[in-house]
Amino acid sequence: MTVGFGSEAAKAAPIVAQVVAARRGARLRFRLIFAAVWVALVLVLGLGMWLASGAELDFVLVSGPVIVLQGAGITILVSALSIVFATLLAVLGALGRLSANPIANAAASFYVSLFRGTPLLLQIYFIYFGLPQVGIVLPAIPAGVTALSLNYGAYMTEIFRAGIQAVPRGQREAAEALGIPERLVMRRIVLPQAVRIVVPAIGNDFIAMLKDSSLVSIITVHETLFMAQRIGRSAFEPLAALIIAGAVYWTLTIIFSFFQERLERRLARGDR
Protein backbone atom coordinates (compact mmCIF):
# COMPACT_ATOMS: atom_id res chain seq x y z
CA MET A 1 0.00 0.00 0.00
CA THR A 2 2.58 2.51 1.17
CA VAL A 3 4.98 1.61 -1.61
CA GLY A 4 2.28 1.93 -4.24
CA PHE A 5 1.23 5.27 -2.84
CA GLY A 6 4.82 6.50 -2.82
CA SER A 7 5.36 5.64 -6.46
CA GLU A 8 2.10 7.34 -7.44
CA ALA A 9 3.32 10.47 -5.67
CA ALA A 10 6.63 10.26 -7.48
CA LYS A 11 4.80 10.12 -10.80
CA ALA A 12 2.57 13.03 -9.82
CA ALA A 13 5.34 15.44 -8.81
CA PRO A 14 6.56 16.40 -12.32
CA ILE A 15 2.99 16.77 -13.53
CA VAL A 16 2.24 19.17 -10.68
CA ALA A 17 5.32 21.20 -11.60
CA GLN A 18 4.21 21.35 -15.22
CA VAL A 19 0.71 22.46 -14.30
CA VAL A 20 2.10 25.22 -12.08
CA ALA A 21 4.49 26.39 -14.80
CA ALA A 22 1.76 26.36 -17.44
CA ARG A 23 -0.55 28.37 -15.24
CA ARG A 24 2.17 30.92 -14.53
CA GLY A 25 2.90 31.21 -18.25
CA ALA A 26 -0.76 31.76 -19.07
CA ARG A 27 -1.04 34.47 -16.45
CA LEU A 28 2.04 36.29 -17.77
CA ARG A 29 0.77 36.06 -21.35
CA PHE A 30 -2.59 37.49 -20.31
CA ARG A 31 -0.92 40.45 -18.63
CA LEU A 32 1.38 41.19 -21.56
CA ILE A 33 -1.43 41.17 -24.08
CA PHE A 34 -3.63 43.20 -21.77
CA ALA A 35 -0.94 45.90 -21.45
CA ALA A 36 -0.18 45.86 -25.16
CA VAL A 37 -3.82 46.39 -26.10
CA TRP A 38 -4.04 49.31 -23.69
CA VAL A 39 -0.93 50.98 -25.09
CA ALA A 40 -2.12 50.43 -28.65
CA LEU A 41 -5.56 51.89 -27.95
CA VAL A 42 -4.08 54.93 -26.21
CA LEU A 43 -1.70 55.55 -29.11
CA VAL A 44 -4.41 55.10 -31.75
CA LEU A 45 -6.78 57.37 -29.88
CA GLY A 46 -4.13 60.02 -29.17
CA LEU A 47 -2.61 60.10 -32.63
CA GLY A 48 -5.99 59.83 -34.33
CA MET A 49 -7.38 62.73 -32.34
CA TRP A 50 -4.32 64.84 -32.98
CA LEU A 51 -4.38 64.16 -36.71
CA ALA A 52 -8.14 64.69 -36.90
CA SER A 53 -7.85 68.01 -35.08
CA GLY A 54 -5.09 69.09 -37.43
CA ALA A 55 -3.50 70.93 -34.54
CA GLU A 56 -0.14 72.60 -34.94
CA LEU A 57 2.61 70.89 -32.98
CA ASP A 58 3.47 74.36 -31.65
CA PHE A 59 0.07 74.67 -30.03
CA VAL A 60 0.35 71.30 -28.32
CA LEU A 61 3.86 71.98 -27.05
CA VAL A 62 3.30 75.57 -25.92
CA SER A 63 -0.32 75.73 -24.80
CA GLY A 64 -0.65 72.11 -23.67
CA PRO A 65 1.58 72.50 -20.62
CA VAL A 66 -0.30 75.66 -19.57
CA ILE A 67 -3.61 73.80 -19.59
CA VAL A 68 -2.07 70.85 -17.83
CA LEU A 69 -0.10 72.70 -15.17
CA GLN A 70 -2.40 75.55 -14.26
CA GLY A 71 -5.69 73.83 -15.01
CA ALA A 72 -4.90 70.54 -13.31
CA GLY A 73 -3.50 72.36 -10.28
CA ILE A 74 -6.73 74.29 -9.74
CA THR A 75 -8.82 71.18 -10.47
CA ILE A 76 -6.97 69.26 -7.76
CA LEU A 77 -7.12 72.18 -5.33
CA VAL A 78 -10.87 72.69 -5.78
CA SER A 79 -11.63 68.96 -5.62
CA ALA A 80 -9.44 68.32 -2.58
CA LEU A 81 -10.86 71.24 -0.59
CA SER A 82 -14.39 70.24 -1.55
CA ILE A 83 -14.01 66.59 -0.60
CA VAL A 84 -12.64 67.60 2.82
CA PHE A 85 -15.53 69.98 3.53
CA ALA A 86 -18.03 67.52 2.06
CA THR A 87 -16.72 64.80 4.38
CA LEU A 88 -17.10 67.04 7.43
CA LEU A 89 -20.63 67.97 6.36
CA ALA A 90 -21.42 64.31 5.74
CA VAL A 91 -20.29 63.26 9.23
CA LEU A 92 -22.46 65.97 10.78
CA GLY A 93 -25.32 65.09 8.45
CA ALA A 94 -25.08 61.39 9.27
CA LEU A 95 -25.01 62.03 13.03
CA GLY A 96 -28.07 64.22 12.52
CA ARG A 97 -29.86 61.59 10.46
CA LEU A 98 -29.21 59.02 13.19
CA SER A 99 -30.01 61.37 16.06
CA ALA A 100 -32.93 60.80 18.40
CA ASN A 101 -33.29 64.57 18.53
CA PRO A 102 -36.09 65.49 16.10
CA ILE A 103 -34.66 68.96 15.40
CA ALA A 104 -31.21 67.63 14.42
CA ASN A 105 -32.78 64.81 12.46
CA ALA A 106 -35.14 67.07 10.54
CA ALA A 107 -32.41 69.62 9.78
CA ALA A 108 -30.15 66.88 8.42
CA SER A 109 -32.81 65.27 6.27
CA PHE A 110 -33.88 68.72 4.97
CA TYR A 111 -30.28 69.44 3.97
CA VAL A 112 -29.91 66.12 2.18
CA SER A 113 -33.22 66.50 0.39
CA LEU A 114 -32.56 70.08 -0.75
CA PHE A 115 -29.07 69.49 -2.14
CA ARG A 116 -29.87 66.16 -3.74
CA GLY A 117 -33.10 67.53 -5.14
CA THR A 118 -31.63 70.41 -7.12
CA PRO A 119 -28.98 70.32 -9.90
CA LEU A 120 -25.36 70.96 -8.98
CA LEU A 121 -25.12 73.40 -11.86
CA LEU A 122 -28.02 75.40 -10.44
CA GLN A 123 -26.37 75.41 -7.01
CA ILE A 124 -23.17 76.77 -8.53
CA TYR A 125 -25.07 79.54 -10.36
CA PHE A 126 -27.10 80.29 -7.25
CA ILE A 127 -24.07 80.78 -5.01
CA TYR A 128 -22.00 82.77 -7.49
CA PHE A 129 -24.61 84.78 -9.39
CA GLY A 130 -27.64 84.61 -7.09
CA LEU A 131 -26.32 85.34 -3.63
CA PRO A 132 -24.65 88.67 -4.55
CA GLN A 133 -28.16 90.04 -5.05
CA VAL A 134 -28.73 89.67 -1.29
CA GLY A 135 -25.28 91.03 -0.47
CA ILE A 136 -23.32 87.75 -0.15
CA VAL A 137 -20.43 87.98 -2.59
CA LEU A 138 -18.03 85.04 -2.82
CA PRO A 139 -14.98 84.95 -5.10
CA ALA A 140 -15.06 82.27 -7.78
CA ILE A 141 -13.01 79.55 -6.09
CA PRO A 142 -14.71 79.78 -2.66
CA ALA A 143 -18.10 79.85 -4.39
CA GLY A 144 -17.23 76.74 -6.41
CA VAL A 145 -15.86 74.91 -3.38
CA THR A 146 -18.96 75.83 -1.37
CA ALA A 147 -21.31 74.48 -4.01
CA LEU A 148 -19.37 71.26 -4.56
CA SER A 149 -19.00 70.68 -0.78
CA LEU A 150 -22.68 71.22 -0.05
CA ASN A 151 -23.79 69.02 -2.94
CA TYR A 152 -21.38 66.16 -2.32
CA GLY A 153 -21.86 66.45 1.45
CA ALA A 154 -25.55 65.69 0.93
CA TYR A 155 -24.83 62.53 -1.06
CA MET A 156 -22.08 61.47 1.31
CA THR A 157 -24.35 61.94 4.34
CA GLU A 158 -26.23 58.86 3.24
CA ILE A 159 -22.97 56.98 2.71
CA PHE A 160 -21.77 57.83 6.21
CA ARG A 161 -25.12 56.97 7.70
CA ALA A 162 -24.95 53.53 6.13
CA GLY A 163 -21.33 53.20 7.25
CA ILE A 164 -22.16 53.98 10.87
CA GLN A 165 -25.04 51.54 10.79
CA ALA A 166 -22.78 48.89 9.31
CA VAL A 167 -20.53 48.85 12.39
CA PRO A 168 -21.64 45.74 14.31
CA ARG A 169 -23.86 46.44 17.30
CA GLY A 170 -21.52 44.39 19.48
CA GLN A 171 -18.84 47.07 19.09
CA ARG A 172 -21.05 49.67 20.68
CA GLU A 173 -22.15 47.24 23.38
CA ALA A 174 -18.59 46.25 24.24
CA ALA A 175 -17.62 49.92 24.57
CA GLU A 176 -20.66 50.73 26.66
CA ALA A 177 -20.05 47.70 28.87
CA LEU A 178 -16.61 49.16 29.59
CA GLY A 179 -18.32 52.28 30.88
CA ILE A 180 -17.25 54.49 27.96
CA PRO A 181 -19.67 57.43 27.67
CA GLU A 182 -21.88 57.67 24.59
CA ARG A 183 -20.03 60.54 22.89
CA LEU A 184 -16.70 58.77 23.20
CA VAL A 185 -18.20 55.51 21.97
CA MET A 186 -19.17 57.29 18.76
CA ARG A 187 -15.90 59.19 18.37
CA ARG A 188 -13.42 56.50 19.36
CA ILE A 189 -15.11 53.22 18.48
CA VAL A 190 -17.89 53.63 15.93
CA LEU A 191 -16.74 56.48 13.65
CA PRO A 192 -13.21 55.14 13.01
CA GLN A 193 -14.72 51.84 11.91
CA ALA A 194 -17.41 53.56 9.86
CA VAL A 195 -14.73 55.59 8.07
CA ARG A 196 -12.94 52.40 7.10
CA ILE A 197 -16.18 51.05 5.71
CA VAL A 198 -16.91 54.15 3.63
CA VAL A 199 -13.39 54.86 2.32
CA PRO A 200 -14.06 53.08 -1.00
CA ALA A 201 -17.21 55.14 -1.47
CA ILE A 202 -15.43 58.40 -0.56
CA GLY A 203 -12.71 57.49 -3.05
CA ASN A 204 -15.33 57.03 -5.75
CA ASP A 205 -16.89 60.35 -4.87
CA PHE A 206 -13.52 62.07 -5.01
CA ILE A 207 -12.94 60.71 -8.48
CA ALA A 208 -16.42 61.85 -9.53
CA MET A 209 -15.68 65.21 -7.93
CA LEU A 210 -12.49 65.62 -10.03
CA LYS A 211 -14.71 65.61 -13.09
CA ASP A 212 -17.72 67.46 -11.67
CA SER A 213 -15.34 70.24 -10.65
CA SER A 214 -15.25 71.12 -14.36
CA LEU A 215 -18.72 72.62 -13.82
CA VAL A 216 -17.19 75.51 -11.91
CA SER A 217 -15.51 76.63 -15.15
CA ILE A 218 -18.75 78.48 -15.84
CA ILE A 219 -18.10 80.78 -12.88
CA THR A 220 -14.60 81.61 -14.18
CA VAL A 221 -12.59 79.34 -11.92
CA HIS A 222 -9.35 78.83 -13.86
CA GLU A 223 -9.48 75.04 -13.73
CA THR A 224 -8.70 72.55 -16.50
CA LEU A 225 -11.79 72.92 -18.68
CA PHE A 226 -11.84 76.72 -18.32
CA MET A 227 -8.19 76.98 -19.37
CA ALA A 228 -8.73 74.63 -22.27
CA GLN A 229 -11.67 76.61 -23.58
CA ARG A 230 -9.97 79.98 -23.22
CA ILE A 231 -6.68 78.91 -24.77
CA GLY A 232 -8.35 76.80 -27.44
CA ARG A 233 -10.64 79.64 -28.47
CA SER A 234 -7.89 82.27 -28.70
CA ALA A 235 -5.60 79.94 -30.67
CA PHE A 236 -8.42 78.66 -32.89
CA GLU A 237 -7.61 75.11 -31.72
CA PRO A 238 -10.73 74.19 -29.70
CA LEU A 239 -10.61 70.48 -30.51
CA ALA A 240 -6.98 69.96 -29.53
CA ALA A 241 -7.49 71.97 -26.34
CA LEU A 242 -10.49 69.88 -25.33
CA ILE A 243 -8.58 66.68 -26.06
CA ILE A 244 -5.78 67.84 -23.78
CA ALA A 245 -8.30 68.72 -21.06
CA GLY A 246 -9.89 65.28 -21.42
CA ALA A 247 -6.48 63.65 -21.10
CA VAL A 248 -5.84 65.64 -17.92
CA TYR A 249 -9.06 64.43 -16.24
CA TRP A 250 -8.50 60.88 -17.37
CA THR A 251 -4.92 60.82 -16.09
CA LEU A 252 -5.92 62.31 -12.74
CA THR A 253 -8.62 59.67 -12.42
CA ILE A 254 -6.17 56.87 -13.12
CA ILE A 255 -3.66 58.22 -10.60
CA PHE A 256 -6.21 58.61 -7.83
CA SER A 257 -7.78 55.22 -8.53
CA PHE A 258 -4.34 53.74 -7.98
CA PHE A 259 -3.93 55.50 -4.63
CA GLN A 260 -7.47 54.61 -3.65
CA GLU A 261 -6.77 50.92 -4.20
CA ARG A 262 -3.63 51.09 -2.09
CA LEU A 263 -5.43 52.93 0.69
CA GLU A 264 -8.23 50.40 0.69
CA ARG A 265 -5.77 47.57 0.96
CA ARG A 266 -4.02 49.27 3.86
CA LEU A 267 -7.27 49.88 5.70
CA ALA A 268 -8.40 46.31 5.14
CA ARG A 269 -5.30 45.02 6.90
CA GLY A 270 -6.64 45.49 10.41
CA ASP A 271 -9.93 43.88 9.53
CA ARG A 272 -11.42 41.16 11.62
Place this chain on the structure above:
Amino acid sequence: MTDSPLPDLGTRPAPSGSGYGDALPAHLGDVMVKLEGIEKYFSDNHVLRGVNLEVRQREAVMLIGRSGSGKTTLLRCINFLEEPTVGWVEVDGLRLQADPLQARSRQHQEQIRQMRLRAGMLFQDFNLFPHMSVLANCIEAPTRVRGIARDEAVSTAEGFLDKVGLLEKRDEYPARLSGGQKQRVAIARALCMEPKVLLFDEPTSALDPELIGEVLRVMEDLAHEGTTMIVVTHELHFAREAADRVVFMEDGVVIEEGPPEQMLDEPREEGTKRFLRRFLTP
Protein backbone atom coordinates in the same frame (compact mmCIF):
# COMPACT_ATOMS: atom_id res chain seq x y z
CA MET B 1 -33.59 34.71 48.50
CA THR B 2 -35.06 38.00 49.58
CA ASP B 3 -38.63 38.86 48.86
CA SER B 4 -39.23 40.88 45.77
CA PRO B 5 -40.26 44.45 46.62
CA LEU B 6 -42.71 44.21 43.75
CA PRO B 7 -46.21 42.82 43.71
CA ASP B 8 -46.52 39.28 42.46
CA LEU B 9 -47.29 39.53 38.77
CA GLY B 10 -48.70 36.04 38.54
CA THR B 11 -45.44 34.39 37.65
CA ARG B 12 -44.13 31.11 38.90
CA PRO B 13 -42.42 31.41 42.29
CA ALA B 14 -38.67 30.89 42.53
CA PRO B 15 -37.71 27.86 44.60
CA SER B 16 -36.82 28.64 48.18
CA GLY B 17 -33.34 28.27 49.58
CA SER B 18 -30.11 29.98 48.52
CA GLY B 19 -28.79 26.83 46.96
CA TYR B 20 -26.40 26.28 49.81
CA GLY B 21 -28.96 25.59 52.53
CA ASP B 22 -27.64 26.91 55.85
CA ALA B 23 -23.99 26.19 55.21
CA LEU B 24 -22.50 29.03 53.22
CA PRO B 25 -19.02 28.03 51.99
CA ALA B 26 -16.39 29.80 54.07
CA HIS B 27 -14.49 31.41 51.21
CA LEU B 28 -17.45 33.48 50.09
CA GLY B 29 -17.74 37.08 51.20
CA ASP B 30 -20.60 39.54 51.41
CA VAL B 31 -23.30 39.90 48.79
CA MET B 32 -21.76 41.44 45.66
CA VAL B 33 -24.61 41.18 43.15
CA LYS B 34 -28.25 41.15 44.03
CA LEU B 35 -31.10 40.92 41.56
CA GLU B 36 -34.60 41.47 42.88
CA GLY B 37 -37.78 40.71 41.00
CA ILE B 38 -36.27 41.13 37.55
CA GLU B 39 -38.92 41.11 34.84
CA LYS B 40 -38.16 41.69 31.20
CA TYR B 41 -40.49 42.04 28.27
CA PHE B 42 -39.39 42.35 24.66
CA SER B 43 -42.58 44.02 23.45
CA ASP B 44 -45.12 41.26 24.23
CA ASN B 45 -42.59 38.56 24.87
CA HIS B 46 -42.23 37.90 28.61
CA VAL B 47 -38.61 36.75 28.78
CA LEU B 48 -37.81 37.11 32.48
CA ARG B 49 -40.58 36.38 34.94
CA GLY B 50 -39.41 37.61 38.30
CA VAL B 51 -35.82 36.50 38.88
CA ASN B 52 -34.13 36.85 42.24
CA LEU B 53 -30.45 36.06 42.52
CA GLU B 54 -27.70 36.81 45.00
CA VAL B 55 -24.04 36.38 44.18
CA ARG B 56 -21.43 36.72 46.87
CA GLN B 57 -17.94 38.08 46.73
CA ARG B 58 -15.47 35.49 45.34
CA GLU B 59 -18.35 33.32 44.15
CA ALA B 60 -18.46 31.76 40.67
CA VAL B 61 -22.04 31.22 39.53
CA MET B 62 -22.86 29.39 36.33
CA LEU B 63 -26.19 30.00 34.63
CA ILE B 64 -27.37 27.01 32.62
CA GLY B 65 -30.53 26.27 30.71
CA ARG B 66 -31.91 25.83 27.23
CA SER B 67 -31.48 28.62 24.70
CA GLY B 68 -34.41 30.95 25.09
CA SER B 69 -34.63 30.33 28.82
CA GLY B 70 -33.62 33.92 29.54
CA LYS B 71 -30.14 33.37 30.98
CA THR B 72 -28.35 35.67 28.55
CA THR B 73 -31.01 38.33 28.96
CA LEU B 74 -30.64 38.07 32.73
CA LEU B 75 -26.89 38.56 32.43
CA ARG B 76 -27.37 41.58 30.17
CA CYS B 77 -29.82 43.05 32.65
CA ILE B 78 -27.08 43.21 35.30
CA ASN B 79 -25.14 45.88 33.41
CA PHE B 80 -28.25 47.28 31.75
CA LEU B 81 -27.28 46.37 28.20
CA GLU B 82 -30.91 45.36 28.48
CA GLU B 83 -32.92 47.58 30.76
CA PRO B 84 -35.16 45.33 32.86
CA THR B 85 -38.84 46.19 32.61
CA VAL B 86 -39.12 46.12 36.40
CA GLY B 87 -36.82 45.13 39.24
CA TRP B 88 -33.77 46.15 41.19
CA VAL B 89 -30.13 45.51 40.42
CA GLU B 90 -27.45 45.95 43.03
CA VAL B 91 -23.72 45.57 42.40
CA ASP B 92 -21.16 46.31 45.10
CA GLY B 93 -23.55 48.53 47.02
CA LEU B 94 -24.84 50.51 44.02
CA ARG B 95 -28.58 49.96 43.81
CA LEU B 96 -30.44 50.85 40.67
CA GLN B 97 -34.10 50.41 39.89
CA ALA B 98 -35.09 49.51 36.37
CA ASP B 99 -36.84 52.47 34.80
CA PRO B 100 -37.46 51.90 31.10
CA LEU B 101 -39.55 55.08 30.88
CA GLN B 102 -36.58 57.17 31.96
CA ALA B 103 -34.01 55.09 30.11
CA ARG B 104 -32.71 58.09 28.14
CA SER B 105 -32.55 60.53 31.05
CA ARG B 106 -29.08 61.80 31.75
CA GLN B 107 -29.17 60.87 35.41
CA HIS B 108 -30.29 57.31 34.75
CA GLN B 109 -27.67 56.90 32.02
CA GLU B 110 -24.95 58.06 34.38
CA GLN B 111 -26.06 55.57 37.03
CA ILE B 112 -26.05 52.81 34.44
CA ARG B 113 -22.51 53.82 33.51
CA GLN B 114 -21.46 53.58 37.15
CA MET B 115 -23.02 50.12 37.25
CA ARG B 116 -21.06 49.11 34.16
CA LEU B 117 -17.80 50.24 35.75
CA ARG B 118 -18.45 47.64 38.45
CA ALA B 119 -19.33 44.80 36.07
CA GLY B 120 -16.98 43.75 33.27
CA MET B 121 -18.58 41.82 30.44
CA LEU B 122 -17.34 39.19 28.01
CA PHE B 123 -19.26 38.45 24.84
CA GLN B 124 -19.79 35.40 22.71
CA ASP B 125 -18.15 37.10 19.73
CA PHE B 126 -15.43 38.89 21.73
CA ASN B 127 -16.08 42.36 20.30
CA LEU B 128 -12.48 43.49 20.39
CA PHE B 129 -12.07 46.86 18.69
CA PRO B 130 -10.64 45.84 15.29
CA HIS B 131 -9.04 49.22 14.58
CA MET B 132 -6.91 49.12 17.71
CA SER B 133 -3.96 46.99 18.72
CA VAL B 134 -4.31 44.51 21.57
CA LEU B 135 -2.67 46.95 23.97
CA ALA B 136 -4.79 49.87 22.74
CA ASN B 137 -7.91 47.75 23.29
CA CYS B 138 -6.83 47.23 26.89
CA ILE B 139 -5.91 50.82 27.78
CA GLU B 140 -8.72 52.63 25.93
CA ALA B 141 -11.25 52.60 28.76
CA PRO B 142 -8.78 52.90 31.69
CA THR B 143 -7.17 56.03 30.22
CA ARG B 144 -10.30 57.67 28.84
CA VAL B 145 -12.87 56.68 31.43
CA ARG B 146 -10.93 56.13 34.64
CA GLY B 147 -8.43 58.87 33.80
CA ILE B 148 -5.45 56.65 34.55
CA ALA B 149 -2.10 57.87 33.20
CA ARG B 150 -1.00 56.10 30.04
CA ASP B 151 2.17 54.59 31.50
CA GLU B 152 0.29 53.16 34.43
CA ALA B 153 -2.50 51.81 32.22
CA VAL B 154 0.07 50.18 29.95
CA SER B 155 1.84 48.41 32.79
CA THR B 156 -1.49 47.23 34.23
CA ALA B 157 -2.53 45.99 30.79
CA GLU B 158 0.77 44.20 30.28
CA GLY B 159 0.27 42.48 33.61
CA PHE B 160 -3.17 41.18 32.61
CA LEU B 161 -2.04 40.24 29.11
CA ASP B 162 0.73 38.24 30.70
CA LYS B 163 -1.82 36.60 32.97
CA VAL B 164 -3.87 35.41 29.98
CA GLY B 165 -0.64 34.35 28.25
CA LEU B 166 -0.68 36.89 25.43
CA LEU B 167 1.87 39.52 26.39
CA GLU B 168 3.85 38.87 23.21
CA LYS B 169 0.74 39.80 21.16
CA ARG B 170 0.44 43.28 22.68
CA ASP B 171 1.11 45.08 19.37
CA GLU B 172 -0.91 42.78 17.12
CA TYR B 173 -4.29 43.71 15.70
CA PRO B 174 -7.28 41.51 16.60
CA ALA B 175 -7.56 40.24 13.01
CA ARG B 176 -4.27 38.42 13.50
CA LEU B 177 -5.47 36.48 16.55
CA SER B 178 -7.33 33.20 16.80
CA GLY B 179 -10.76 33.16 18.41
CA GLY B 180 -9.37 31.80 21.65
CA GLN B 181 -6.71 34.49 21.74
CA LYS B 182 -9.31 37.16 21.04
CA GLN B 183 -11.43 36.04 23.95
CA ARG B 184 -8.39 35.98 26.25
CA VAL B 185 -7.53 39.54 25.19
CA ALA B 186 -11.16 40.49 25.86
CA ILE B 187 -10.78 39.05 29.36
CA ALA B 188 -7.59 41.06 29.91
CA ARG B 189 -9.35 44.17 28.58
CA ALA B 190 -12.20 43.68 31.06
CA LEU B 191 -9.79 43.05 33.95
CA CYS B 192 -7.95 46.30 33.18
CA MET B 193 -11.02 48.19 34.43
CA GLU B 194 -10.77 46.31 37.73
CA PRO B 195 -14.44 45.39 37.87
CA LYS B 196 -16.08 43.92 40.97
CA VAL B 197 -17.72 41.15 39.01
CA LEU B 198 -17.16 39.58 35.59
CA LEU B 199 -20.14 38.65 33.44
CA PHE B 200 -19.48 35.99 30.80
CA ASP B 201 -22.06 35.56 28.05
CA GLU B 202 -21.37 32.14 26.48
CA PRO B 203 -17.69 33.03 26.09
CA THR B 204 -16.76 29.84 24.24
CA SER B 205 -19.83 29.33 22.04
CA ALA B 206 -18.26 30.96 18.98
CA LEU B 207 -14.99 29.07 19.28
CA ASP B 208 -13.68 26.07 17.38
CA PRO B 209 -13.61 23.08 19.73
CA GLU B 210 -9.82 22.99 19.98
CA LEU B 211 -9.72 26.62 21.15
CA ILE B 212 -12.27 26.31 23.94
CA GLY B 213 -9.83 24.85 26.46
CA GLU B 214 -7.44 27.81 26.56
CA VAL B 215 -10.29 30.20 27.38
CA LEU B 216 -11.82 27.93 30.01
CA ARG B 217 -8.41 27.52 31.66
CA VAL B 218 -8.08 31.29 32.06
CA MET B 219 -11.61 31.46 33.47
CA GLU B 220 -10.95 28.60 35.84
CA ASP B 221 -7.82 30.35 37.14
CA LEU B 222 -9.87 33.49 37.71
CA ALA B 223 -12.51 31.52 39.59
CA HIS B 224 -9.96 29.83 41.80
CA GLU B 225 -8.29 33.16 42.54
CA GLY B 226 -11.60 34.36 43.93
CA THR B 227 -12.88 36.54 41.08
CA THR B 228 -16.59 37.09 41.45
CA MET B 229 -18.14 35.89 38.23
CA ILE B 230 -21.44 35.00 36.64
CA VAL B 231 -21.14 32.77 33.60
CA VAL B 232 -23.78 31.81 31.07
CA THR B 233 -22.44 28.57 29.64
CA HIS B 234 -23.19 25.26 28.02
CA GLU B 235 -19.88 23.78 29.22
CA LEU B 236 -21.12 21.57 32.01
CA HIS B 237 -17.70 20.02 32.64
CA PHE B 238 -16.36 23.47 33.19
CA ALA B 239 -19.24 24.29 35.51
CA ARG B 240 -18.41 21.23 37.57
CA GLU B 241 -14.75 22.25 37.84
CA ALA B 242 -15.05 25.95 38.41
CA ALA B 243 -18.50 26.77 39.78
CA ASP B 244 -19.38 27.38 43.39
CA ARG B 245 -23.01 27.30 42.42
CA VAL B 246 -24.99 26.29 39.37
CA VAL B 247 -28.29 28.00 38.59
CA PHE B 248 -30.75 26.37 36.21
CA MET B 249 -33.21 28.62 34.41
CA GLU B 250 -36.26 27.73 32.37
CA ASP B 251 -38.92 29.98 30.82
CA GLY B 252 -37.56 33.09 32.49
CA VAL B 253 -37.39 31.85 36.07
CA VAL B 254 -34.80 30.15 38.25
CA ILE B 255 -35.97 26.55 38.64
CA GLU B 256 -33.21 25.20 40.82
CA GLU B 257 -29.81 26.16 42.15
CA GLY B 258 -27.09 24.53 44.19
CA PRO B 259 -23.50 23.30 44.29
CA PRO B 260 -22.39 21.77 40.97
CA GLU B 261 -22.23 18.16 42.19
CA GLN B 262 -25.77 18.32 43.48
CA MET B 263 -27.10 20.17 40.43
CA LEU B 264 -25.40 18.03 37.83
CA ASP B 265 -25.55 14.62 39.52
CA GLU B 266 -28.72 14.64 41.58
CA PRO B 267 -31.01 17.45 40.47
CA ARG B 268 -34.32 17.58 42.28
CA GLU B 269 -36.51 19.46 39.82
CA GLU B 270 -38.06 17.69 36.88
CA GLY B 271 -37.06 20.53 34.52
CA THR B 272 -33.40 20.29 35.49
CA LYS B 273 -33.43 16.52 35.03
CA ARG B 274 -34.99 16.84 31.60
CA PHE B 275 -32.43 19.45 30.54
CA LEU B 276 -29.48 17.40 31.75
CA ARG B 277 -30.77 14.21 30.18
CA ARG B 278 -31.03 15.83 26.81
CA PHE B 279 -27.70 17.57 27.26
CA LEU B 280 -25.66 14.63 28.45
CA THR B 281 -26.98 11.97 26.09
CA PRO B 282 -25.61 12.72 22.65
